[in-house]
Amino acid sequence: MYFLFYFTLSGIFLGAIYSIIALGIVIIYKSTKVFNFAQGHLLMVAVLLGASTAHKLGIIGGMIFSVAATAFIALLLERLTLRPLIGQPLIAALLMTIALGYLLEGGALMVWGEGLYRYPELFPSEAISIGSIMIEQHVVWAFIVVAVCFTAFVLFYQKAVLGKAMRATAEDHQVSQSMGIRVTHIFSISWVIAAILAYGASVFLGSLSGGHYLNSHLGLKAIPAVLVGGLDSITGAIVGGFIVGLLESLVTGYLSAELGEVVPFIVLLIVLLIKPYGLFGLVRIERI
Amino acid sequence: MTRPAGVFDVRYEQDVAILRTIPQWITLALFLVFLAIVPQLFPSRFLLNVINMILIMIIAMHGLNILTGYAGQISVGHAAFMGVGAYACASFMTIWGLNFFISLPLAALTAGLVGILFGLPSLRLKGFYLAMATIAAQFIITAFFLHFRPDLFRGAAGMSIEPVRLGSIVFDTQEKLYYLIMPIAAVMTYFGQNLVRSRLGRAFVAIRDNDLAAEIMGISLFGYKLRAFFIGCFFAGTAGALNIAFRWTVRPDQYSLMDSIWMLGIIIIGGMGSILGGILGTVFIKVLDELVSALTPFLGRVLPPELASRIGASTGLVLFGLVVVLFLILEPRGLAHRWEILKGRFRHWPFTYGH
Numbered sequence: 001m002y003f004l005f006y007f008t009l010s011g012i013f014l015g016a017i018y019s020i021i022a023l024g025i026v027i028i029y030k031s032t033k034v035f036n037f038a039q040g041h042l043l044m045v046a047v048l049l050g051a052s053t054a055h056k057l058g059i060i061g062g063m064i065f066s067v068a069a070t071a072f073i074a075l076l077l078e079r080l081t082l083r084p085l086i087g088q089p090l091i092a093a094l095l096m097t098i099a100l101g102y103l104l105e106g107g108a109l110m111v112w113g114e115g116l117y118r119y120p121e122l123f124p125s126e127a128i129s130i131g132s133i134m135i136e137q138h139v140v141w142a143f144i145v146v147a148v149c150f151t152a153f154v155l156f157y158q159k160a161v162l163g164k165a166m167r168a169t170a171e172d173h174q175v176s177q178s179m180g181i182r183v184t185h186i187f188s189i190s191w192v193i194a195a196i197l198a199y200g201a202s203v204f205l206g207s208l209s210g211g212h213y214l215n216s217h218l219g220l221k222a223i224p225a226v227l228v229g230g231l232d233s234i235t236g237a238i239v240g241g242f243i244v245g246l247l248e249s250l251v252t253g254y255l256s257a258e259l260g261e262v263v264p265f266i267v268l269l270i271v272l273l274i275k276p277y278g279l280f281g282l283v284r285i286e287r288i
Numbered sequence: 289m290t291r292p293a294g295v296f297d298v299r300y301e302q303d304v305a306i307l308r309t310i311p312q313w314i315t316l317a318l319f320l321v322f323l324a325i326v327p328q329l330f331p332s333r334f335l336l337n338v339i340n341m342i343l344i345m346i347i348a349m350h351g352l353n354i355l356t357g358y359a360g361q362i363s364v365g366h367a368a369f370m371g372v373g374a375y376a377c378a379s380f381m382t383i384w385g386l387n388f389f390i391s392l393p394l395a396a397l398t399a400g401l402v403g404i405l406f407g408l409p410s411l412r413l414k415g416f417y418l419a420m421a422t423i424a425a426q427f428i429i430t431a432f433f434l435h436f437r438p439d440l441f442r443g444a445a446g447m448s449i450e451p452v453r454l455g456s457i458v459f460d461t462q463e464k465l466y467y468l469i470m471p472i473a474a475v476m477t478y479f480g481q482n483l484v485r486s487r488l489g490r491a492f493v494a495i496r497d498n499d500l501a502a503e504i505m506g507i508s509l510f511g512y513k514l515r516a517f518f519i520g521c522f523f524a525g526t527a528g529a530l531n532i533a534f535r536w537t538v539r540p541d542q543y544s545l546m547d548s549i550w551m552l553g554i555i556i557i558g559g560m561g562s563i564l565g566g567i568l569g570t571v572f573i574k575v576l577d578e579l580v581s582a583l584t585p586f587l588g589r590v591l592p593p594e595l596a597s598r599i600g601a602s603t604g605l606v607l608f609g610l611v612v613v614l615f616l617i618l619e620p621r622g623l624a625h626r627w628e629i630l631k632g633r634f635r636h637w638p639f640t641y642g643h
Contacts, residue, residue: 035416081613081616081617084617085616085617088616088620090362090415090416091356091362091419091552091556091560092556092616092620094362094416094419095549095552095553095556095612095616096612096613096616098549098552098612099553099608099609099610099612099613099616100609100613101609102605102606102608102609102612103605103606103609103610103613105602105605106602106603106604106605106606106607106609107602107606109598109601109602109605110598110599110602110606113594113598114598114601220545223420223423224424227417227420231416256435258431258434258435259431259435261427261431262427262428262431265423265424265427265428266424266428268420268421268424269409269421269424269425269428272409272412272413272417272420272421272424273409273412276412276413276417
């Protein structure tokens with residue numbers, strides 16, 4: 001019983017990280033129709049930035065600097081590499097974000113080397129006890145952040161003018177352009193939002209395992225999370241993230257660590273075969 | 289297709305012919321002679337090693353080019369299918385004790401069948417979603433070899449075989465391996481180039497360009513997509529089987545997601561939907577790769593060791609990323625297109641029109 005509880009908790013924590021990464025991917029996909037494979041790499045850059053600047057600029061200063069730097073990198077990537085690809089076939093954008101991922105990984109290796117950077121301790125280490133159950137604080141915080149993100153984005157897309165503009169852009173670039181929406185601005189804004197989300201996930205990843213240039217491989221696990229939930233659904237990203245995180249943690253705990261690595265992809269294949277647009281994705285009917 | 293002035297087509301066969309002038313036949317003959325004497329021209333073991341690797345890679349690239357470049361089914365799991373070929377070949381040789389020359393076609397066939405299995409989602413998925421399904425295939429296949437039946441596949445340590453032998457000939461030097469790999473690569477290139485000009489190849493191109501229109505024209509989408517997967521993975525399996533003859537061992541980490549992505553990068557650099565592009569891209573990337581490896585010891589002498597090791601480790605990643613990014617922005621049609629432009633320039637010189 002204790003083990004079940006423990007694995008569920010670590011699954012929820014992992015799931016929260018996946019959810020935030022997946023949310024970033026979904027937000028970029030919704031407005032630009034580009035699947036950002038480099039989201040995990042943005043996360044890795046954010047962790048390393050956070051870990052290496054905290055003791056120079058203080059915790060708050062480091063946070064502000066890391067968010068700004070990550071957002072700037074994302075802005076630069078969008079403007080310089082993805083903007084010229086508008087109108088190119090799918091595989092071009094697909095390979096572009098993968099290649100950007102390699103660039104970021106190589107760049108991080110060049111700047112930070114292979115060392116493991118300790119992340120500043122943002123969460124108190126005492127666990128919260130509810131009755132006889134002990135829950136570590138970072139798990140609670142991760143859950144709160146995901147809940148806040150979810151509510152914020154649902155409200156943002158429903159109520160805010162910018163959110164509506166982003167939804168319109170997702171629907172049709174040309175029509176929204178002719179309605180007076182600056183589509184290119186929307187692209188930049190969605191990349192910046194994704195970068196900020198990547199930083200959000202990096203805080204939890206950092207407190208879990210510290211900063212290392214291979215952290216980016218976590219982004220790979222977000223792929224099943226995004227697709228299981230549905231590529232263009234915010235609810236889907238959150239639910240998919242938790243499904244993948246819980247499955248991975250429980251399978252790792254009860255069966256084997258190797259299987260835990262593969263299970264998300266097996267689930268992905270099954271979901272793709274049964275519901276190609278994911279659990280919450282918008283179904284586009286195409287008869288081929 | 290551009291051609292020298294004064295060459296006219298009267299019949300369809302002439303229009304689709306690859307070689308149409310006597311100088312082209314002579315060039316081909318000279319090139320074949322050159323291929324046959326490569327080991328005498330470059331006796332260095334290192335160079336031959338690189339050339340063999342390039343030749344094996346070229347076979348796999350033809351497969352991916354037919355599957356992704358011609359039929360438009362993006363596969364991000366091509367290295368895994370190559371791995372299936374390698375593991376199948378190793379299993380046929382060590383477990384059943386078959387000769388390499390029998391296991392090679394069997395392994396290619398196995399890879400093709402596994403390709404059909406993972407191509408089944410193409411019935412319902414297309415474009416991006418299919419690419420994701422092939423990523424899943426990549427992970428599932430490598431995990432299968434890593435964890436299934438450790439007594440057979442030997443987990444992370446991988447399987448190993450004896451040097452390939454035919455009668456009394458043992459293929460254990462780079463030179464002998466070259467004469468094993470080169471003819472197969474040449475035949476596969478010939479096969480690939482002809483395949484894409486055939487009815488099958490035209491059906492692939494039709495599906496890539498507009499699947500709905502293709503279906504209305506009477507092309508069975510499902511049948512042809514599966515055929516594309518079979519042929520693409522057949523090529524990959526052949527390359528994988530040759531790879532094990534070349535390396536004598538096969539491990540799951542030789543066929544990782546990274547390798548699959550490299551392959552996609554190579555066809556972007558070489559040119560999608562061009563058999564020549566697959567060759568040019570492979571040569572370009574492998575030469576770049578070797579240059580980077582040659583650069584690392586040099587850096588170690590000029591720079592402080594810590595910095596040198598960092599730069600050495602990251603140059604490959606950065607350079608590959610940069611090359612793909614630049615090709616995608618500046619020349620999305622790849623080296624093959626540049627080659628056509630270059631030929632056109634020579635043909636029209638000193639006039640500037642035409643290209």
